[in-house]
Amino acid sequence: MRFAGTDAYIATDDLTVAVNAAVALERPLLVKGEPGTGKTELARQVARALGLPMIEWNIKSTTKAQQGLYEYDAVSRLRDSQLGDERVHDVKNYIRKGKLWQAFDAEGKVVLLIDEIDKADIEFPNDLLQELDRMEFHVYETGETIRAKHRPVVIITSNNEKELPDAFLRRCFFHYIRFPDEVTMRRIVEVHFPNVKESLLTTALTQFYELRETPGLKKKPSTSEVLDWLKLLLAEDLGHEDLKRDARTMLPRLHGALLKNEQDVALFERLAFMDRARR
Numbered sequence: 001m002r003f004a005g006t007d008a009y010i011a012t013d014d015l016t017v018a019v020n021a022a023v024a025l026e027r028p029l030l031v032k033g034e035p036g037t038g039k040t041e042l043a044r045q046v047a048r049a050l051g052l053p054m055i056e057w058n059i060k061s062t063t064k065a066q067q068g069l070y071e072y073d074a075v076s077r078l079r080d081s082q083l084g085d086e087r088v089h090d091v092k093n094y095i096r097k098g099k100l101w102q103a104f105d106a107e108g109k110v111v112l113l114i115d116e117i118d119k120a121d122i123e124f125p126n127d128l129l130q131e132l133d134r135m136e137f138h139v140y141e142t143g144e145t146i147r148a149k150h151r152p153v154v155i156i157t158s159n160n161e162k163e164l165p166d167a168f169l170r171r172c173f174f175h176y177i178r179f180p181d182e183v184t185m186r187r188i189v190e191v192h193f194p195n196v197k198e199s200l201l202t203t204a205l206t207q208f209y210e211l212r213e214t215p216g217l218k219k220k221p222s223t224s225e226v227l228d229w230l231k232l233l234l235a236e237d238l239g240h241e242d243l244k245r246d247a248r249t250m251l252p253r254l255h256g257a258l259l260k261n262e263q264d265v266a267l268f269e270r271l272a273f274m275d276r277a278r279r
Contacts, residue, residue, distance in 0.1 A: 001050050009038070009045035010187045018175035019046055025173060028114075028132055028154035030164075033177030036222025039157040040115055042177075046155065047111035054111045055152075057099035059119045065127030068098040068114075069137050069146075091141050100131060104148040112152040118161040125168035133171055180223060182209060192227055193234060203240035204230060207252050211259075216267050221258040229257040248272060 003019040005011035011019075019042075022029035031039045047054035057068055073094045080088045087093045097105070103112040117125060131137045135148035156172065158164065180188060182205055189201060208229070212220045221229075232254045233243075245252055250272040251265065252258065259265050 003046050003049050006045045006049050008048075008191060009041060010184065010191060011042070011045075012180075012184060015042070015175060015177065018173060022155075022173040023153055026151050028156050028172045030156045030158065030169070030172035030174045031177060032158045032160050032174070034179060034220070034222055035159050036224035037177045037179060038223060039177060040113065043111055043113040043115075043155040043157070046153065050111070050153070052109055052111050052153065053106070054113060055099050055103050055106075056113045056115060058115045059117055059124070061119050061121075063120050063124065065120075065124050065131075066098075068100040068128065069131065070098050070101055070139060071096045072141050095139065095141060100128075100137070101146055103152040104135065104146055106150065106152070109150040110152045112154045114154065114156045116159060117156050118158040118164065122162060122165070126165050129167060129171065179212075185223070185226070188223060189227065189230060193230055196230065196234065197239070199240040200233065200238070200243075201230075203243050204233060207243060207245070208258070211252065214267070214271075218263045219260055221260075225258050225260075229254060232257055 001023055003011070003023070004016055018031075019029060031042060033039055043056075044054060046052075072091075073096065077088055077091070077094045099112065099114075103110050132154060135151055136145055138145050185205060186201065189196060189205075205226075208221065208226050211217075236254070238253065243253055248269075249265075250268045255265070255268075259268075
């Protein structure tokens with residue numbers, strides 16, 4: 001089982017090495033990078049390339065590690081007991097399998113995505129150490145131990161919003177997805193828009209990287225945002241000659257696809273004002 005990218009996902013050499021190393025070591029692959037650099041999509045494409053089903057666990061600020069194992073619905077059991085329901089005699093009727101249980105219980109190997117782990121409480125990664133290491137956990141309500149039938153390929157993503165515990169990091173193979181250079185970005189764009197004109201692509205990417213490198217930006221536009229921008233440019237049937245920046249604001253055409261807050265828009269307006277004042 002080796003990953004080498006897909007026709008829909010451009011993977012750099014160091015990324016493919018990281019994926020294959022994690023698979024060979026049977027350790028979780030921890031992928032960090034800017035939002036919008038394709039971390040979640042990587043897991044989907046790994047599953048596709050390896051021909052495996054994918055189980056996706058999207059983490060929120062309120063998510064607890066226990067939810068990934070199972071949840072016991074004591075309230076429903078109490079209600080059913082009051083109603084005389086026969087189901088109350090089997091506690092298994094009130095246990096809901098979590099994403100880890102589903103992955104452990106699968107009849108074949110699967111890809112398990114734990115997406116945006118840094119959104120959860122700082123104790124969340126530590127609470128999963130043993131389960132991800134031993135690939136088993138205990139169900140206290142039934143007394144059974146759930147063991148993985150087939151060790152899943154575990155991919156964990158993080159936007160670097162908070163530091164992860166050292167004990168957790170030691171159990172992972174780590175890879176940071178660097179922002180694509182212009183050559184790699186061209187390859188990514190050509191996968192999504194194979195018929196884009198060279199002149200439009202060159203002008204658009206030049207403006208995009210100039211915008212990203214502007215000092216003082218609160219949020220730099222990402223890969224997903226440049227793809228959205230190019231989709232709009234193509235939908236509007238614009239050519240490279242239509243991409244001149246607005247002289248009053250220094251903003252590119254349809255900049256709302258690239259800049260996502262008023263501070264960054266105001267920054268370009270100030271830069272344009274300062275440029276006019278110097279003349």
